[in-house]
Amino acid sequence: MRFGEIYGNDALKRRLTRMVDENRLGHAVLFVEQEGMGAVAFAVALSQYLNCTNRAGGDSCGQCPSCVRHQKLSYPDLHFAFPVNTSARLSDQEKKHPVSSYFIRDWNDLLLSNPYFGSQMLTDTLGIENKTGAISVNEAREISSILSLQPYESDYKIMVIWQPEKMSTDAANKLLKLLEEPPAGTLFLLVTQNMEKMLPTVLSRCQIIRLQPVERGEMAAILQQKYNLDAQDAMNIATLSSGSMGRAMAEVEQMGEESQSAAITRSLMEAALSKSLSEVLDIADSLASMGKDKQRQWCVQAESFVRKLYMSSCGLQSIAFAGEQEKEYIATLVPRIKESFYGKAAAALDAAIHLIEGNVSAKLVFADLGNRFYLYI
Ligand SMILES: [Zn+2]
Incomplete structure (x- = not known):
């Protein structure tokens, strides 16, 4: 995912690439967004930019071997953790301690097809039905063991954690240790829609990056082009979606029904x-x-x-x-x-x-x- 493929937040894109160029990226970045703004896409684009061997014009090249693998989400040093629960799709053994890696294919498919997804869409995709997803202590153990290994190709092991506020207390304590003394080359990219629910001790260790709503006129122009809407319809949907691309896309889809x-x-x-x-x-x-x-x-x-x-x-x-x-x-x-x-x-x-x-x-x-x-x- 290149920055250029993500809608809106152009100033933020420039800020992130500058942070990489000037070597000012900390070991933990927290993206704060409202649902549907696509912060997880920013996390992936940042990892892609960081590892691109041919950066140009404030973006990754999209063509070097690292970029190609990022675009398929198959880069070996890019990892994801997100809230899960038991699902009918898991084996009996897996159901005992569900962790993100069991669901990674569904996660990747969703992220590639719609990086502006929200909580409900993820829950539906994972098939955990009406159960609340959580990041358990088992997940925290997996994160810790992934980060203890040497990176394969990159200088970094990049761990994207979606909704870190959904960690159990045990998991949060374990993560806190990792945030305090991260193994060399660790980069945490956290994504939250509820910063107020995060532990202050975790927050205090993160560089905080806030996404801004896409401006109404810009959103309308995007919708007009993407969905071939007339100007008025596009403007109406832009108004209804409060600057969230995910909400706007859902509104457009609803128009049929x-x-x-x-x-x-x-x-x-x-x-x-x-x-x-x-x-x-x-x-x-x-x-x-x-x-x-x-x-x-x-x-x-x-x-x-x-x-x-x-x-x-x-x-x-x-x-x-x-x-x-x-x-x-x-x-x-x-x-x-x-x-x-x-x-x-x-x-x-x-x-x-x-x-x-x-x-x-x-x-x-x-x-x-x-x-x-x-x-x-
Ligand atoms: Zn590249």
């Missing part, structure tokens, strides 16, 4: 329920920038959705006419919503349709509507 209007309604409900006024207003902005037809279409869809919520809240699921997936979603939503919301929200949507028809500024109409959702819910 669920109309874009429904996706916007969902985001608006979630933003209002989580009391994030700034997110509500971002969504309102995105609605305001759409064409009149799409705005009306969205208002009608949203009103129909509010009606389904209301029916379900009265115990009339059977006449709410919701699809199976939608029913499940509605069931999770209803207990979080005030009873008085439905009538007021439907009236506000009605009013919005009239105002749009009457050529009132869409920016005002949707800002007001968003605000009402935020207050009423």
Whole structure:
């Protein structure tokens, strides 16, 4: 994986390559991201750059023997550890002490096909179903024994640990020793989406690198090119995904199953329920920038959705006419919503349709509507 293949965070790419060029890379780097930003891709790209024999233009060459093996994730000095649990795919013996190496093929396939994956996608891929993954003391032992060996080709043994906050206490203590006195040539690349859950003693030994959300315009341009979307759709999805490439990709995929209007309604409900006024207003902005037809279409869809919520809240699921997936979603939503919301929200949507028809500024109409959702819910 070359840096050039990863979307966004260009300043960070330059910073990382400079750290390597100027020999300022510590023995432990912690990447902090929000889910779907692709920090693990940065870790792999950093390892590839570090080991490339023909670096040029601030990136690895992609062609030397080291790069070729990195691109297949078969480089012998690049290792991965991540939270696992038992899976029906493991043998009885393996089930006793599941560790990452049993799942490495699934992990590599996922990382190569979608480096912006999140926790749920990994859990699904590994087949550990609804069990919580953990990094156990057995895993920590494996990490320790890998790092105690001489590297095969590199000057380094590179250990990428995904979600180090999911270590058991025993595992963390073992890792802490390795972080304090790492065997020569060790490079830890940790990736977390929950830095606040990490042990301060581990944090204090890491160089911390934060990924930034991809800027909205840049994300829209990427989506337009990657998925051949029209400019407006791309901008809407960029708004909904809060700068996370993984979330944007999931939104695009959902478009087939669920109309874009429904996706916007969902985001608006979630933003209002989580009391994030700034997110509500971002969504309102995105609605305001759409064409009149799409705005009306969205208002009608949203009103129909509010009606389904209301029916379900009265115990009339059977006449709410919701699809199976939608029913499940509605069931999770209803207990979080005030009873008085439905009538007021439907009236506000009605009013919005009239105002749009009457050529009132869409920016005002949707800002007001968003605000009402935020207050009423
Ligand atoms: Zn190379």
